[in-house]
Amino acid sequence: METLEQIKNRAELAAGGAKIDIVVNPGPSQQSSLLIDNDHAAAVAQFLRDHPALSFDFCSNVTGVDWLARTVKKTTKVKQLVDGAEKEVDQATEEKVPGYLEAVYHLYSMKLKHGPLIIRMRAPNRNDARLPSLTPVWRSAELQEREIFDLYGIHFDGHPDLRRILMWDEFKDHPMRKDYVQPDDFEWEPTPHDQVLHRAKAHYTPRPQLDGAEKITAQPQ
């Protein structure tokens, strides 16, 4: 298989105006990925599938990832004057990375038997996350993109049948998001324990006022 750089250059040439970045994987698995801009994603995917030297005809795994806004601490070496002499000093900087939702595709080639090539797309807006669907290119994304729509709430434009798949249709939230909070009485138990009982009180209507009739017993005491 060609290196990521070569694939990136080829794809950028083929799909005019496409912007592709390499996302470096710092771990030992040696699986870095290509970040594709959303406007040209379909063209790039088509190119990756159809180019004879690449022919990534098999889209194995499609999944979503939720990245919340976070601060990344970086240490950079800065030259400073310390006691009249110039020295290199570590300077800690904090960088704020805004949150985004991500769709990750793992591509293999059944024809040439190579892979994986990992491509990702990012949707910055959490409230209205939209990405182009790659189901027209690889049919195997059909159910998996539906699953991402269900669990992460990414809307795939151009998907033939975008409905909830694992949760029921009336369900409101997206349970795989990192900021998802379970409803208090989500799993109502017949004998809820202290904390659950306390929180669940907010959801039930108060009992009617008692009028003293409950104190009447069958046998006089």
Place this chain on the structure above:
Amino acid sequence: MTATLETVEAMERPPTTMTSRLDGELLEVSMGPQHPSTHGVFRMNVALEGEIVRKLKPVFGYLHRNHEQIGEHTTYLGSMPYTDRLDYFCSMTNNWAYALSVEKLAGIEVPERAEYLRIILAELTRLQNHASLLGFLLSDMGAWGTPLMYAFREREKILDLFESLSGSRMMCDYMRFGGCRVDAEDEWLGRAKQIVDRFPKFLDEFEELILQNEIVIARTQNVGKLSPELAISAGITGPMLRASGVNYDIRKVDCYGFYPRFKFRVPLGDHGDTYDRLMMRALEMRESVEILKQALAQIQPGPIVNPKVKVRSFRPPVGEAYGRIEAPKGELGFYLISDGGPNPYRYRVRPPSFINLTILEDMCLGHVVADVMVILGSVDIVMGEVDR
């Protein structure tokens, strides 16, 4: 007189504008989730024209428990027993796929004996999975009980082996990162050898019983054809893909474990119909027996786990990894993202039987409703894995 004649004629010929519901209109039937042939709680909404399937929409989610979220809230090792519950027929291969992905994520080496044990257990799993699948399929076709019991008789022997090694018949929880949990004794290997040596005899009998059976041939040949182009595009993997004639076996392509050390062939189908998918399982069992014979002859004593791997406070470095193996049902993959913490930031399962269901509608269209069960049975699904 004439007036009465006219009335009779008018009564005999009903007005042509009248239509009945059964006349040319589609009838929508909900099959499942409690249908005996749906292999668990799986539902299909089928639109029928007479007996012919014109539309089919699968409905998922009855067994959904958000396995992936549980995995993100549990330590890496804590997820290992949960993977048993995905495809509860093949817990050994589930364990292996997860262990392999974590080993990729953290860069862990596996000792030789552990690799051999993994291959032996994975191929035993393949034997019992394929055998029971053939039994279930016959059950769906109406051969109620007997072929399934033949298959379960052999499966029981293999489950006994799993039990004596790992302590559990189905929920084995056997693999660890960088090795296996307990070592197999020589006596266990001897018993495994005995079972493997006797397995071809069962296969001869079973193949004669079912694959040359006239009724089976009539019900399965030319039913549910799947073209290689559609199979590749839809991400079909495992025996189902190879039944359509595509030569893609991850054991050969990725060369994980010690598979390159063994001689085995990859059976391929010609027509991609249900009969080919049946046949594929029978042929793959024979190849698994070959692998098992070689592995049991070659296995040498040695350590079974990499001593450098931390059991407590196991934290892989920041990064991500996708590992996959050829599970009996197809490509089983795990995608893990580590942020350096004790539990994965993202834990994703790529279940083979879920993605193999993508083209269920394409295979069923135009067939009678009784064939839908046979086609679904030949896909080989387990709802624990499909719904997660």
